[in-house]
Amino acid sequence: MTTPPKIYKTEAIVLKHFAIGEADYLLTMYTPNGGKLRAVAKGARRVKSKLGGHLEPLMRTSVLMTRGQNLDNINQAEVMEGFRVVREDLDRLSRALYISELVDAITPDEQPNYPIYRLLFEAMRSLNENAAPSLMPYFQLRLLDYSGFMPELYKCVECGSTLAPGHHRFTPDRGGSLCDSCHPLNVSVLPLSLDTLKVLRFLQRETYANIERLHLEQGTLLELERLMEALLRHVLDREVKATRFLNQVAQGRTSDGISTLTASNTKG
Ligand SMILES: [Zn+2]
Structure with a gap:
């Protein structure tokens, strides 16, 4: 040695x-x-x-x-x-802080994991350039994958049957999708639409270059957000602190106050 x-x-x-x-x-x-x-x-x-x-x-x-x-x-x-653009824009900054807190929370000390480094770097670059809406769910899903917590998206986690097209549900407690017939007790269950399931599978297998161009409907984005947050809360056994800041900024973006502030920050 x-x-x-x-x-x-x-x-x-x-x-x-x-x-x-x-x-x-x-x-x-x-x-x-x-x-x-x-x-x-x-x-x-x-x-x-x-x-x-x-x-x-x-x-x-x-x-x-x-x-x-x-x-x-x-x-x-x-x-x-x-990453100057990220620092000067509240919306991008809130996402970057969430990303860094998540990496810190999920990774153990001194355990080499090059895919996580590459993902973090890719996310910071993307936030600095176009900050595509698909970045956050992509980042969350891949971080879970590289940390050993990839959710099951093809089979029912309860009975093991292959999911048939239809109305599915998702259980963060068991880390994956449920079929129509299974109703396990004492686990939290969230709705999982076919669109969201398809997007999750796409995020799981595609390169970021393809994901960046993906257009997501607002409803799908919200469903993804809810699923990923619930899954991360289960894996980490706690809330990610920066989530609150992220949501406050996101709400400001849709109401007005902060969006004016960010708009003036991004100019020049
Ligand atoms: Zn089942």
Whole structure:
């Protein structure tokens, strides 16, 4: 067995940071080859620190690290992509914060999972560019898949029969679809329309390039949202905090207040 090098370089997407000590940050980052890592950036909160502005949450950054006994230290950092458009638009920002919280909540420490890194990166890029409505359900479903929680979409989770076209239901507690005849007790059950089922299957097998162009009806989008939130709540055994912020911003978008604010932010 070889010991890992004391100094190493990696790119990372910063999930969050937390002020510790007099001028330091404790960071949680997601890396392509090391999974979720926590590291200390000493002095990063000092005005003159060379690390400042390169380690903000949601940035894609290149870091030079030294292995420590408990936590690794960040010696150098250089931002690769700041995703400026996301930061300046409340609607996109709320979605990005939800995405980063979700990755943080579902992934264990230091377990390499390159598909999750690629998904996170793809989602940040998409939010920065066109922020397609299909991004969120795609992100949620794929994150569940890459974490080992892909819902069953072809068979009834109760009796195992192949789903025939018709009215189906979905149970987040059992992680999948139910046929017409099964009515298990004491599990939460949500409606699952044929359209939504088809979209879920499409999200499960297609590349993001194809999904980005997918047009979703408002009703399907709402149903997807409800299903994914219920499934994630079941998997994580708690509410994702950023969901509330996400919903508040989404409501503002349809009523008016915030939409005016975001519109003025995106100009220029
Ligand atoms: Zn059944």
